[in-house]
Amino acid sequence: MTALSVTEPAAGLEVRALRKAYDANVVLEGIDLTFDRGQVHALLGPNGAGKSTLLGCLSGATTPDSGQIVVGGRSVDGFTPSSALAAGTATIYQHFQLIGSLSVADNIFLGAELTAVGGTRFREQAVRTTEILESLGVDLDPNRLVEDLSVGEQQIVEIARALRSNPTVLILDEPTAALSESEVSALLDLVRRLAIEHGLTVIYVTHLLREVMEVADVVTVLRDGRVAWTRRIGELVLSDLVQAISPDATLERGERAVRDGAVLLELAGLRSTRTGPVDLQVRAGEIVGVFGLLGSGRTDLVEGLAGVRRTSGDCVLDGRPLRVHSPLTAQRRGVVLVASDRKAQSLFGTMTAAENMLMPHYRRLRRLWRSPRREAALFARTAEAIGLHPPLAAQEGSAFSGGNAQKLVVGRWMTGLDDSRLLLLDEPTQGVDVGARHELYELFRGYAAGERRAVLFTSSDPEEIVALADRVVVLVDGTVADIVSPDVGEEALLTLAHG
Numbered sequence: 156m157t158a159l160s161v162t163e164p165a166a167g168l169e170v171r172a173l174r175k176a177y178d179a180n181v182v183l184e185g186i187d188l189t190f191d192r193g194q195v196h197a198l199l200g201p202n203g204a205g206k207s208t209l210l211g212c213l214s215g216a217t218t219p220d221s222g223q224i225v226v227g228g229r230s231v232d233g234f235t236p237s238s239a240l241a242a243g244t245a246t247i248y249q250h251f252q253l254i255g256s257l258s259v260a261d262n263i264f265l266g267a268e269l270t271a272v273g274g275t276r277f278r279e280q281a282v283r284t285t286e287i288l289e290s291l292g293v294d295l296d297p298n299r300l301v302e303d304l305s306v307g308e309q310q311i312v313e314i315a316r317a318l319r320s321n322p323t324v325l326i327l328d329e330p331t332a333a334l335s336e337s338e339v340s341a342l343l344d345l346v347r348r349l350a351i352e353h354g355l356t357v358i359y360v361t362h363l364l365r366e367v368m369e370v371a372d373v374v375t376v377l378r379d380g381r382v383a384w385t386r387r388i389g390e391l392v393l394s395d396l397v398q399a400i401s402p403d404a405t406l407e408r409g410e411r412a413v414r415d416g417a418v419l420l421e422l423a424g425l426r427s428t429r430t431g432p433v434d435l436q437v438r439a440g441e442i443v444g445v446f447g448l449l450g451s452g453r454t455d456l457v458e459g460l461a462g463v464r465r466t467s468g469d470c471v472l473d474g475r476p477l478r479v480h481s482p483l484t485a486q487r488r489g490v491v492l493v494a495s496d497r498k499a500q501s502l503f504g505t506m507t508a509a510e511n512m513l514m515p516h517y518r519r520l521r522r523l524w525r526s527p528r529r530e531a532a533l534f535a536r537t538a539e540a541i542g543l544h545p546p547l548a549a550q551e552g553s554a555f556s557g558g559n560a561q562k563l564v565v566g567r568w569m570t571g572l573d574d575s576r577l578l579l580l581d582e583p584t585q586g587v588d589v590g591a592r593h594e595l596y597e598l599f600r601g602y603a604a605g606e607r608r609a610v611l612f613t614s615s616d617p618e619e620i621v622a623l624a625d626r627v628v629v630l631v632d633g634t635v636a637d638i639v640s641p642d643v644g645e646e647a648l649l650t651l652a653h654g
């Protein structure tokens with residue numbers, strides 16, 4: 156990390172008339188932006204606004220059609236990932252770029268190994284890794300294999316790797332999505348220190364508006380590939396951000412379900428890989444939130460119920476024992492899961508949006524033969540309900556922005572076609588913009604409404620738990636620490652989750 160010198164320009168990175176289109180879809184319409192040194196500049200905007208595309212151009216991963224990128228006063232032509240790095244721009248992507256079978260230190264120095272005549276200087280790499288990790292306030296053994304780390308620890312390794320090259324511009328794309336609450340505050344604190352003490356230009360993309368209020372100096376809102384506005388954080392309140400991103404967003408929460416439906420799901424002494432014993436009843440009509448810190452067993456619990464992991468103990472659905480050995484057997488009993496890692500677990504990048512959405516329903520849709528018109532109508536109706544952008548049935552899954560890809564996989568269970576009984580959602584709105592998030596909450600409420608179905612969802616975001624859940628199961632170290640009303644509030648939930 157370099158110290159800020161008076162002779163260096165105030166602008167760490169400038170973007171001039173940057174334009175990018177995919178065929179007829181103009182994604183960036185001539186962006187002009189200046190990111191100053193020593194400042195955290197947040198980039199916000201609804202799903203599909205062009206944030207990731209802009210970051211892609213800045214990191215060299217995407218080639219703009221025209222325009223200029225200037226780093227530290229020097230125009231950079233023919234931006235590639237390696238020239239971006241050489242120019243002093245380091246990017247931390249939403250999806251980890253780590254190799255599980257290598258150690259923490261090996262990952263941090265991957266492609267930039269410290270070598271001597273005898274080969275790689277592993278000990279020096281380990282020492283340097285420890286130094287970087289210490290600067291992040293993290294106590295992590297540099298020799299541990301990345302595959303043995305929690306998701307939060309892996310994110311820390313990503314950040315440490317970005318800092319290894321002493322960048323002047325640090326780009327973070329939704330960096331806290333996988334982190335626990337204490338890791339989030341440590342990260343935000345670190346990001347501020349990197350900007351203030353080391354003069355780094357930090358470009359920070361997120362959908363979490365509270366994070367923006369906490370970490371940013373300057374905010375830019377993108378809409379439809381254009382800069383809507385740029386303002387200093389001191390001139391703003393949170394509702395300005397909500398308004399700018401989603402003018403129609405209603406943040407009022409809907410009615411909580413009355414808890415007198417029949418018991419739909421009953422768990423007694425249920426154990427999954429790292430969770431249990433869990434005793435829990437979920438009633439028809441209910442939305443139950445599972446809240447816990449990273450590693451508390453949230454994902455493990457829903458994956459166990461969905462047949463992704465082995466379980467033991469008693470599980471009864473609708474009065475009949477539920478014994479699932481695979482997601483398919485779970486689905487046959489009406490238990491379906493929207494996994495948290497859409498890229499790895501749910502989205503088929505090379506299949507179309509319609510195929511991605513309608514895949515679980517083709518059998519039912521087919522009747523005697525498939526009807527393209529019926530499928531198109533169903534897709535269009537669901538796409539509108541979930542706010543999919545663009546609502547194009549033929550677009551490949553991989554061409555959707557992060558938030559829209561999430562809407563697509565959630566949309567599978569929002570077609571109104573299936574007769575599932577229990578919808579399991581693992582971090583259902585990760586990467587989804589504030590307006591669409593509340594639209595999805597309404598859809599989940601619509602799913603659970605009535606006497607037949609229920610929703611069990613996990614979230615690491617207490618705000619989401621309070622906004623969506625009728626009842627909250629707090630997990631600590633894999634066991635149920637408490638079952639409470641969300642009315643206890645975010646702070647109380649966090650206190651309970653800390654054990």
Ligand SMILES: Nc1ncnc2c1ncn2[C@@H]1O[C@H](COP(=O)(O)OP(=O)(O)OP(=O)(O)O)[C@@H](O)[C@H]1O
Binds near residue numbers: 180207586
């Ligand atoms: N490879 C691609 N081919 C076609 N269209 C693409 C491709 N990549 C992105 N797009 C389109 O570019 C637009 C902007 O996407 P981008 O990922 O930049 O949005 P975003 O603001 O980052 O959204 P999110 O908040 O959902 O991550 C979207 O309409 C998307 O469908």
